Amino acid sequence: MNFSDLILMAFSNLWRAGLRAWLTIFAVVIGGTLIALMISLGTGANDFILSQFRSFMPVNSLIVSTSPEFGKSGFQGPSLGGEPREVKDGDSVLGFGHIGGQKSFTSKDIETIRSILHVQQVDPTYILSATSIRLNTSPTRYEVNLQCLPDYELDIRRLTAGTRFAKDDVRKAIISKQYCSVFGFDTAEEAIGKKVIIEVSQLNLFGILSGAIPAKPREIEFEIVGVTERTMASTEVIITKNDAIEIGRFIFNNPELYSEIWGSTLQVKVDNKANISKVANDIQDLGFGTQTPESIAASIQSFFRVVQVILSLFGAIALLVASFGIANTLIMSVYERTREIGIMKAVGATNSTIRWLFLLEAALIGFIGGALGVVAGWVLGRLANVIAHMTILKEYEAFNISIFPWWLIPLVLIISSIVAIIAGIIPANRGAKLNPIDALRYE
Amino acid sequence: MIELINVCKEYKMGEDTVHALRGVNLVVNDGEFMAVVGSSGSGKSTLMHIIGGLDRPTDGRIVVDEDDLGAASDMKLSKYRREKVGFVFQSFNLQPSLTVLENVALPLVFTREHRSERKRRAEEVLELVGLGDRLKHRPSELSGGQRQRVSIARALINNPKIILADEPTGNLDSKTSEKIVDLLKEINSIRKATVIIVTHDDKIASQTKRIIHISDGGLLN
Numbered sequence: 001m002n003f004s005d006l007i008l009m010a011f012s013n014l015w016r017a018g019l020r021a022w023l024t025i026f027a028v029v030i031g032g033t034l035i036a037l038m039i040s041l042g043t044g045a046n047d048f049i050l051s052q053f054r055s056f057m058p059v060n061s062l063i064v065s066t067s068p069e070f071g072k073s074g075f076q077g078p079s080l081g082g083e084p085r086e087v088k089d090g091d092s093v094l095g096f097g098h099i100g101g102q103k104s105f106t107s108k109d110i111e112t113i114r115s116i117l118h119v120q121q122v123d124p125t126y127i128l129s130a131t132s133i134r135l136n137t138s139p140t141r142y143e144v145n146l147q148c149l150p151d152y153e154l155d156i157r158r159l160t161a162g163t164r165f166a167k168d169d170v171r172k173a174i175i176s177k178q179y180c181s182v183f184g185f186d187t188a189e190e191a192i193g194k195k196v197i198i199e200v201s202q203l204n205l206f207g208i209l210s211g212a213i214p215a216k217p218r219e220i221e222f223e224i225v226g227v228t229e230r231t232m233a234s235t236e237v238i239i240t241k242n243d244a245i246e247i248g249r250f251i252f253n254n255p256e257l258y259s260e261i262w263g264s265t266l267q268v269k270v271d272n273k274a275n276i277s278k279v280a281n282d283i284q285d286l287g288f289g290t291q292t293p294e295s296i297a298a299s300i301q302s303f304f305r306v307v308q309v310i311l312s313l314f315g316a317i318a319l320l321v322a323s324f325g326i327a328n329t330l331i332m333s334v335y336e337r338t339r340e341i342g343i344m345k346a347v348g349a350t351n352s353t354i355r356w357l358f359l360l361e362a363a364l365i366g367f368i369g370g371a372l373g374v375v376a377g378w379v380l381g382r383l384a385n386v387i388a389h390m391t392i393l394k395e396y397e398a399f400n401i402s403i404f405p406w407w408l409i410p411l412v413l414i415i416s417s418i419v420a421i422i423a424g425i426i427p428a429n430r431g432a433k434l435n436p437i438d439a440l441r442y443e
Numbered sequence: 444m445i446e447l448i449n450v451c452k453e454y455k456m457g458e459d460t461v462h463a464l465r466g467v468n469l470v471v472n473d474g475e476f477m478a479v480v481g482s483s484g485s486g487k488s489t490l491m492h493i494i495g496g497l498d499r500p501t502d503g504r505i506v507v508d509e510d511d512l513g514a515a516s517d518m519k520l521s522k523y524r525r526e527k528v529g530f531v532f533q534s535f536n537l538q539p540s541l542t543v544l545e546n547v548a549l550p551l552v553f554t555r556e557h558r559s560e561r562k563r564r565a566e567e568v569l570e571l572v573g574l575g576d577r578l579k580h581r582p583s584e585l586s587g588g589q590r591q592r593v594s595i596a597r598a599l600i601n602n603p604k605i606i607l608a609d610e611p612t613g614n615l616d617s618k619t620s621e622k623i624v625d626l627l628k629e630i631n632s633i634r635k636a637t638v639i640i641v642t643h644d645d646k647i648a649s650q651t652k653r654i655i656h657i658s659d660g661g662l663l664n
Contacts, residue, residue: 005552016540343536346497347550347597348525351517436497440536 032373
């Protein structure tokens with residue numbers, strides 16, 4: 001029997017089954033839709049988070065911590081549920097460094113790390129806990145996440161207005177796009193040259209430890225020189241290194257900070273992305289912990305892969321349920337068409353022809369269901385994007401909550417067809433093994 | 444030539460064993476026009492199924508043109524049915540969902556004949572049985588006699604050497620029955636096909652050139 005005849009016959013048999021076939025197909029559609037939709041949502045979320053992350057962390061740098069466990073286990077904060085850790089002499093002078101039980105880097109450590117092959121630059125990660133930010137013309141204060149970035153990291157921030165810092169700049173700030181609207185600027189350009197007041201206060205955690213009374217909070221005026229593009233870091237305000245050192249020393253009330261003691265984490269620049277893991281190994285040999293952009297990206301991706309698998313499991317369960325429907329429909333159809341099978345065998349059809357006829361019918365159910373499922377998944381994904389752009393992704397036109405990779409189409413079609421064919425094996429074998437004489441007598 | 448040597452067929456019916464055929468010896472030469480006559484349950488249908496390659500003997504041998512059908516695989520038996528045998532059934536066994544033309548062309552689907560060739564040959568045999576004007580009809584739109592003609596046309600389409608007709612007139616009135624037998628007779632004489640009619644009707648049998656009687660699974664001489 002020709003393949004085209006086989007397809008045609010399977011198709012017309014399916015067509016004859018009418019409503020029953022469509023109900024069976026519908027179950028497959030649900031499974032296919034779920035798989036397509038869930039994978040596209042997972043891909044969208046992964047893409048969004050990863051691109052946000054990449055816009056923050058330069059690919060040729062790594063974070064180094066005094067804690068050798070850094071980057072190995074997920075959580076670096078206080079002991080949760082476990083026993084409290086012992087605090088030893090030389091533990092971080094940054095006060096809240098004790099929360100993690102972490103030591104501080106010394107100038108000697110910095111020199112050692114700087115001397116490692118391929119290392120180009122070592123910077124502290126400035127911890128600048130500011131209380132608030134406001135326009136100098138307005139009393140309304142807003143939350144702020146004060147940052148000082150190494151020059152090469154600042155370079156990957158995209159500006160929507162203004163410029164980056166000039167050498168030796170002081171009291172200059174680059175603010176995030178989100179501040180423009182709360183400050184009442186119609187455009188980002190309008191913000192350039194305006195002054196903001198940032199309030200910083202001493203951390204009394206350290207004060208308690210040393211017995212000193214914290215100084216009064218300080219209000220420092222900055223001139224806005226640039227505005228970054230809108231990202232998830234909506235409260236980020238970037239200042240220069242000179243200001244960061246001054247503010248850091250004030251916050252922790254420690255004049256040695258960033259000259260003798262450097263905090264518990266550093267950011268290390270490597271000459272080439274390819275040498276990152278080599279440098280990370282060398283640093284780990286010194287007894288420090290490291291975290292590379294690749295390891296963070298990999299953990300983000302593996303997290304979303306798990307999410308995708310879990311989400312598409314719903315679809316897989318729906319397909320499994322559908323496969324019972326397919327088997328049931330085809331078994332019914334073998335009974336119904338027993339005489340027809342007998343006739344076909346009498347006029348020369350082989351067992352395998354009959355088997356193929358039913359397997360193909362199963363495959364058609366799976367394929368049609370999968371195809372409709374892909375289309376439905378795509379449509380629902382588009383709908384989710386439209387809704388997301390009106391709500392949670394309102395300001396992120398470039399991002400989609402559902403991303404439909406091309407390989408989803410063959411993936412869903414192949415999965416649904418294979419599941420359907422497997423479901424068709426038992427009915428197909430029943431049909432193939434019918435005794436032609438009994439089949440012809442069947443009423 | 445069809446040769447049956449001591450052919451036995453047994454069925455298990457629960458605890459009992461039914462002896463449908465008990466050592467049948469028979470030779471049918473090419474181009475014969477013969478009838479197998481017997482009452483219900485005599486084994487005549489079983490005999491036809493074995494000759495037609497729908498069933499295998501439990502003992503003895505059936506040889507058609509030097510091929511031992513009893514030892515043939517399912518594949519080979521299908522090929523034998525496809526190429527050498529045409530069946531005509533009492534209840535016609537047409538597919539209600541297919542048109543007359545499609546029903547007749549069905550065997551050619553399994554011989555991988557090209558679509559246009561299938562149509563051409565189906566039209567030709569339908570013309571031969573006098574239904575050239577009913578190609579697009581469904582079986583349900585035809586009379587019993589017409590349906591049996593369709594069934595005969597289907598049996599003829601592969602140009603088989605052997606036509607096996609199992610009670611071909613069982614569901615037809617006597618006048619129509621006569622025409623069907625005439626048609627089979629014509630096929631035998633023009634196409635030189637071996638035609639074996641299984642019947643319980645002596646009147647039908649008397650029109651053939653050779654009659655064998657079967658009773659309780661054995662041939663009566």
